[in-house]
Structure formats: C-alpha cells, structure tokens
Amino acid sequence: MLSQEPGVFPGNIRENLLMGLRFSEKPLATEPELEKILQLVQLKMTLDNPTANLSLGERQRVALGRVLLMNPQVLLLDEPSSALDETTEHLMIKSLVDFTRKGGKTLVMVTHSKKVIENFQMRVIQLKKNQTLSDKEVPR
Amino acid sequence: MILTPSLFQVSLAFFFLIVTLLILRMRKINREKELIVASLRMTLQLILTGYVLIYLFENPHPLLSLAVIFLMTVFAIRNIYARVQLPLSRSLKRIIAFSMASGSIFTVFFFILLVLGVKPWFDPQYLIPIGGMLIGNAMTGISLGVTRLSAGMEDNRHIIETALMLGATPRAATKEIVDHAFDSAILPTINSMVGMGIVFLPGMMTGQILSGISPITAIEYQLIIMLGILGSVSITTILFVELGYKTFFNKDQQLIFSPTD
Numbered sequence: 001m002l003s004q005e006p007g008v009f010p011g012n013i014r015e016n017l018l019m020g021l022r023f024s025e026k027p028l029a030t031e032p033e034l035e036k037i038l039q040l041v042q043l044k045m046t047l048d049n050p051t052a053n054l055s056l057g058e059r060q061r062v063a064l065g066r067v068l069l070m071n072p073q074v075l076l077l078d079e080p081s082s083a084l085d086e087t088t089e090h091l092m093i094k095s096l097v098d099f100t101r102k103g104g105k106t107l108v109m110v111t112h113s114k115k116v117i118e119n120f121q122m123r124v125i126q127l128k129k130n131q132t133l134s135d136k137e138v139p140r
Numbered sequence: 141m142i143l144t145p146s147l148f149q150v151s152l153a154f155f156f157l158i159v160t161l162l163i164l165r166m167r168k169i170n171r172e173k174e175l176i177v178a179s180l181r182m183t184l185q186l187i188l189t190g191y192v193l194i195y196l197f198e199n200p201h202p203l204l205s206l207a208v209i210f211l212m213t214v215f216a217i218r219n220i221y222a223r224v225q226l227p228l229s230r231s232l233k234r235i236i237a238f239s240m241a242s243g244s245i246f247t248v249f250f251f252i253l254l255v256l257g258v259k260p261w262f263d264p265q266y267l268i269p270i271g272g273m274l275i276g277n278a279m280t281g282i283s284l285g286v287t288r289l290s291a292g293m294e295d296n297r298h299i300i301e302t303a304l305m306l307g308a309t310p311r312a313a314t315k316e317i318v319d320h321a322f323d324s325a326i327l328p329t330i331n332s333m334v335g336m337g338i339v340f341l342p343g344m345m346t347g348q349i350l351s352g353i354s355p356i357t358a359i360e361y362q363l364i365i366m367l368g369i370l371g372s373v374s375i376t377t378i379l380f381v382e383l384g385y386k387t388f389f390n391k392d393q394q395l396i397f398s399p400t401d
Contacts (some may be wrong), residue, residue: 007305019303
C-alpha cells in the first residue's frame, strides 16, 4: 500500500528501500537487487544519496521502490506518479505494469492522469463521491 | 555551632524579594503579581508543612505516613495533567497515573526498606522527605516524557503511518519516538549528576550541612538520593512510554487521529 504523500525516512535511499523488508522481518535485498529497483522506478541516483534533499517526485519513486522490493501480491497505489513529468510517468508506470504482469500480481491504482488510463488501462472504474459512474474492462 | 535564624533574620531574607519586585517595576515587566502570589504561597505552604511535619514526627503512625505518600502521588499526577500543554486522552491519563503511582512507590519503598533500612519503615522523618524528592523528580520526568511522546506522535504521524503501511508493528513504527521521549525525560537528571558538587551544592546537602551534619554524611545522603532520583525517573518514565505509545493506536493497530478516548 502506498499513500499519495510519500513518507520517506531520514537517511539515504538504500536505508529507505530496505525499511519495508526490515519492518516485515523479511530477508534484506542485495545491492544488485536494489539497483534494479531504482531502474524500475526510473530513479537515476546512487543508493547512498541522502533522502533529505529529494524532490517530491523522487520521494514518490523511493517510496514505490520500497513497496516493490517487498514483492507483494497485491499493490494498492494512490497516485504514485502525481509529481512526475509526463515522460518519466510513462516510463515508470510502464515498468510497474510490466513488473506486475510478469509476476502475476494485482495492481489497483488511483490516478487523475488521462494519459495513464489511455495507455495502461485494463479495468477502469470511474468514481464520483460514493458512486460508481462506470466500470469497464478493456480487452488487450 | 548551629545558627538558628530568628524571625527577624528570616524576614530580612525577604529583602531579596523586594529587590526582584523593584527590578520588575522599573523595567515594567508584568510579573509582579505572580511573584507576590508565589512568595505568599511558598511562605504559607512551608509554614503549614512545618506544622504538619511536627505533628507527624510526634505521632508516627503507618497509616498517616502512607496517607502522606498517597497525597503526594495524587498531587504529582494532577500536576502533570496541568503542566502538559497538550490534549491528553483518557487512556493516556490512566497510563500517567499508573506509571507515576507504581514506579515512584516502588522506588520509595526500595529506598526506605533496602538502601536505608529504616526501622520502623513508616518513620515519617525518612519516608516523607525521601518520598517527596523521589515522587517530585518522577513527576518532572514523566511531564517531559508525556510532552515529548505526544508531540513526537503528532509531528511524525505521516512517517508512523508509512511504517505501518510497510508492515511495521506499532512498537517498531514508534521506537525512535518512544526512545527519544525516555531520553529527554532522564537527560536533566544526568545533567544535574554531572554538575553535582562542582557547579552547585544541591539543596538537600546544603540544608544538612547548615543544620550541623558532617559533610561526609551529607554527601553520602546526596549520593544515594541522586541515584534514587535517577531510578525513580527512569522506572516511572519507561513504564509510561512503554504503555503510553499504545494509547495512540486502536486494537487493529491503526494510528488514532485525535486522542480523545
């Protein structure tokens, strides 16, 4: 589960990525695994980079990487790319969708981006207040 | 030779009060009324305590001594509620009262029965002043701990929720905040231990020396009472923080938004 406002712990990117594994008492990831996650979330930084001076978009990606590293079966993401530019957003959501498809995982994502919906939709539920406006499956 | 100040000499000491009042008046600092009230309260309270102590010393009784310790604890707990400037939930108040009562009473009796070996255990000459010092310092410690814990939970709400979302238990998600609250509570005691004897001679020791006790005995008492204070502060505070952080979560381990119940 990932909230819209990314919570990032003091320290560097490596410590933040490992935080979820530590909390859930899972075996820690190796350096190559951590590097792979950085690529997956389109973050071009070193693992030693301190989190204090990251931008909102960078923090969002660190938080997403931290969740992906835990290898969950179901991902609930609240606007994970809201602070990203269009190109980075596209690249990140693409690798995220590939990651979930390959792993046979479920991805539930809230977004306001029409581009993301057009490019990656599978089943789109439009909500307004407490009502469902539409619910359609898109065959691929 | 022991000097016993006469009533006139005691009233001369009020010269310092007048000096402070004059400074306040000249600099137009609006604190005169408070200072006068504080001085009056201090004088009346001390006179009253003096008479109560004389009565208790002349009529030692276990129930009376226990009643005094009980009253001190109740006042200390009420004082913590009043002193902490943050909204406290009912469950947090219960934890404050429980840790304050169990922690300080344990330390007081450990001190009286084992360290000093007072016989009979309820001897008011020992139980009351030592109880006062240990309970008073525990009160200051818990007040600091409550403030730091509540503020820490409020300021780090987002990071705690992030940790919970990552599968952390409430204990793991709040470990740093709880540790920080404990650390802040015992730091003043540690600092006063560092300066003790060099930067200042503590009140108890000064009082004993002035009333004719050998400095060696006064120092022995001061040393053990300081260790007792350290124990009383750390035992009450660790009880408080270890139980207190749980009141910020519900039974589903979710962080509660406004601590009202």
